[in-house]
Amino acid sequence: MRELFDEVAGKSPLDPREASRKSSRTPLRKRFYTSAGVAEGPDGFAVTLDGKPVRTPGRNPLAAPTRDLAEAMAAEWEAQKENIDPMAMPLTRLANSVIDGVAKDVQAVADDAAKYFETDLLFYRAGFPEALIARQAEHWDPVLRWAAESLGAHFILTEGVIHVRQPETAVAAARGALPTDAWPVGAFHVVTTITGSAMLALALKHGVLDGAQVWAAAHVDEDWNSEKWGADDEVEARRATRLRDFEAAARVLKAFS
Template sequence: MRELFDEAHGHSPLDPREASRKSSTTPLRKRFYESAGVAETPEGFAVTLDGKQVRTPGKRMLAAPVREVAEAIAAEWGAQVDVIDPMSMPVTRLANSTIDGVANDVAAVRDDIAKYFDTDLLFYRASFPEELIARQAEHWDPVLRWLADELGAHFILAEGVMHVKQPDKAVQAVRQALPETPWAVAAMHVVTTITGSALLALALYRKALTPDQVWAAAHVDEDWNSQQWGADDEVMQRWAQRRRDFDAAVKVLAAVPR
């Protein structure tokens, strides 16, 4: 079901995952450096290759606001072997997108996240079978109760995928709870687009759910289908890549200023 919401929302021009899609068709560059490191600068913690500062595709300095994130980026560069494979560097891709794109228009990316509040994954429930209905309730209802108790946001549920207008007061309450700094917004955008739920991303951001709980809640339908029909290798590969991107966003979201 989450794929339906992905199609409905489309992809923002500032989507932090767009770079990964484009890079998959670009020839891989050979590794040209011996070591990767981190240097503290006035712009933040810059990633270095053989002591030289790295630039983003937009020619800006590749630097993070906290050392933990910069070290994660440097570790990805250090882990490359013969060629540099951007698909194996999710924190680097997120950093590039944040610096080159999101930082230029944080409000637009916040707005893109907020679009999910009107048609969030958690609102639309299965009408059968009973076991799937129960699983959705088990994973999704606690999030909706938390939103009601914590933020006063009360949402309306529906069966199927027919659009249901959500109360403006509830949408405004969760919108106001979004982060405002570029790195946090970029990371939350990645979590939102991967899970199909800005509400799950918000629960993660506010530490109401753990990353594993968010991942499980986002994949209730897929897990159910896999148990019934099995999952082929291609599907599993896509899930593994999504999980790498998700984990990178979680790491950034937990470390950067909010």
């Protein structure tokens, strides 16, 4: 049984996408249970299979702090057909990462995500064409205005990709708005690494943008290129996989907002 959960969850404490890549190279296992459910216990709301608790690769109970999240995980297990497809279980993978990895050193994970405040996607703007400049501003400027007005975080924008050092006061102000508990920190890290922007993750966490708006903002440049040159099937497939993980992380952040 242990091998099954290793395949479903992966072994990376920070990046469920790496778990997805590992799982995609592993033959799928047959479904071995009749039904999935949720049971409240000392660890929170635990996922059960035929009434028996599920365990993570680290042998911890697969349990969420809220019933809603636990029921969403149970639904992932219930939705499996003849075979168990880890790619279709993003919330379970995220939960395992949080329980086995993030919870052991929450501050280290938060610090890793906070590094993006130094080189965030939103700080580096196109120099041309004018339409792309305008589109970036439309999606990104509201987040930066909110950070300046609500957090006192005033960041420096630049054109191109040459690194610009951000004010320490701005970085510190943004870091002060990060979540502090394992589940939202793990979800924040996933959103940050998928989008390339801790600022967008912060906007999602604080309700400045919803999930669809954050996803669109993170893909302004990619969507622009697709409109001009056409979409690439492989790129679209990878994007669909990232979207599943993003939506799972966004759901967790919303649960703790």
